[in-house]
Amino acid sequence: MPRLPLRPALIGLTLLLSGPALLAPRGAGAQGAPTPVASGQPSAALSQAQARAAANRILRTLQNGDAQERFDQFSPALQSVSSPGMVATTMKTQPRLLRWTIRSIQPGYDSSTVEATLYTSAGQRDLLMVIDANGKIDGYHFDVTDVPAEKVVRDFIAALSSGHFISASSFLSPEMQEQIPQAQLQQKWLGLQRITGNFVGVKRVSRAESTPDMRLVIVTTEFNRLTDNLFVTLDASNQIIGVDFPTDPASPSAPR
Secondary structure, three states: OOOOOOOOOOOOOOOOOOOOOOOOOOOEOOOOOEOOOOOOOOOOOOOHHHHHHHHHHHHHHHHHOOHHHHHHOEOHHHHOOOOHHHHHHHHHHOOOEEEEEEEEEEEOOOEEEEEEEEEEOOEEEEEEEEEEOOOOEEEEEEOOOOOOHHHHHHHHHHHHHOOOHHHHHOOEOHHHHHHOOHHHHHHHHHHHHHHHOOEEEEEEEEEEEEOOOEEEEEEEEEEOOOEEEEEEEEEOOOOEEEEEOOOOOOOOOOOO
């Protein structure tokens, strides 16, 4: 299928990324691998042992289902867009965590990247967590490589439209999470609705193009003032690397 032309962004979360990341996460190189701290260079990141202990605390809280404690383990940036009630709602939708294995811990300059495998009531899931210097979780991303791109995008929009910006952010690539923190994601979504009106629902999700390295998904989105298309680009691992809104939203069709 020929590629559909993309219009300039009205409120773009970012430009569509087709090359190397514009900005890597803190303490990470262009490919997402943490950059080793040079010998003698001061680092605010936790030691490997401290990061491991923090990761185990975070996952134990998730296993126990304590929403308040889970909220308390968020960094200030995450707490600013969430609440214990929102955490409790999210936890009810997640499969039960049975056990976990921490596969790697890579300290960066001011945060640590922890990779873990979770064994849940719904099966195995690979998780990447970013833990700050205070042992708080500053972002996370689940491996959804085997999930259809359309479902990833639908779940992303569902989280975004319900105000669960931390969950929505987890669908973004680590580079995108660095460029667009959760609070900025919230501002952009609310800013869009000041123009389009309140979100009503998703009418259709369809894949427009696929290559070995990229998937382009179009979401026909209805707001109470208009209906138009949202373009979402994912990489080969189904991480969202670009979201683009049109410049000339189409008015809703007149009822017949």
